[in-house]
């Protein structure tokens with residue numbers, strides 16, 4: 001039933017969706033079951049035990065593969081569980097080249113868990129592909145790339161870094177959470193693995209924690225599935241249903257996030273109290289040209305700093321918005337405001353943060369799909 005020629009908006013609505021063969025239900029049912037009855041020992045319908053397979057999860061995994069232009073999807077209990085599975089492809093002594101500006105939880109997993117087990121991480125500024133090439137040694141097995149980054153909205157050249165990975169015969173994994181497949185498809189640019197915190201734009205409604213991987217290669221899919229069933233980070237069927245439902249409106253939502261993002265970014269940039277706005281849609285953003293090339297829009301994630309660099313004033317603004325809720329997470333229909341230094345990125349040591357440009361006065365916005373005028377009015381009263 002796969003229609004390869006469908007345009008994106010059609011694919012978002014129909015990806016992974018097949019009427020239920022036993023009832024004709026148009027929506028994939030929530031198969032709330034732990035096991036499946038076998039006709040005879042070893043004789044089953046492709047489902048044995050729900051840590052390995054579940055029909056609701058299978059529908060979602062098909063949808064994720066289709067959205068990302070891959071052949072296989074894998075759905076996990078959280079975004080960090082998906083990242084965890086990718087790093088478990090490696091062994092002690094192996095090396096990873098990754099960004100020095102990435103999601104705090106990824107930094108924590110790499111440096112606090114896997115480093116202890118003998119995997120070596122080289123953190124570099126990936127916005128210059130040459131830095132990635134220079135950090136590769138004969139022991140490097142993986143490049144881990146986040147673009148645009150959380151929270152500094154830095155952009156790296158996926159195709160150029162994919163070429164470096166190919167040349168050195170190593171894997172490239174891309175955290176595509178900020179862009180979502182509606183704006184960026186790393187597999188089509190040469191990446192081997194795409195990772196998502198489906199908690200964010202894929203789910204889209206701040207009502208579920210989930211992660212995902214998409215790949216083209218069958219051998220890689222088999223290795224990742226083996227790791228997942230052995231380690232156990234599987235999502236529940238109800239959560240899979242929620243993400244499947246979220247994906248149907250991904251195209252519409254991302255269009256609204258991009259439109260509102262542009263309006264809010266431009267308004268902030270012209271505000272006399274604002275020092276700097278981080279958003280790749282600006283012509284003078286260092287990653288603008290690459291973003292324009294590899295993304296279909298610039299997204300709704302914006303960070304900014306106020307003039308004066310006062311932590312007190314920053315915290316006052318963070319506590320003064322009424323429509324933007326002060327909370328971790330992003331990518332939901334509602335707008336959120338966040339203080340990376342004390343919230344999402346508190347797990348990164350202060351010195352390390354400051355060195356890579358993440359100041360104590362950075363404010364991050366996840367611009368939702370409300371009316372842009374209301375969002376701007378809220379920021380206006382909060383900034384004052």
Ligand SMILES: *Cc1c(COP(=O)(O)O)cnc(C)c1O
Nearest residue numbers: 078079080103150177197199210
């Ligand atoms: C939230 C996030 C993650 C982690 O995902 P969870 O679903 O919270 O486990 C990873 N990468 C990025 C960019 C994120 O924003």
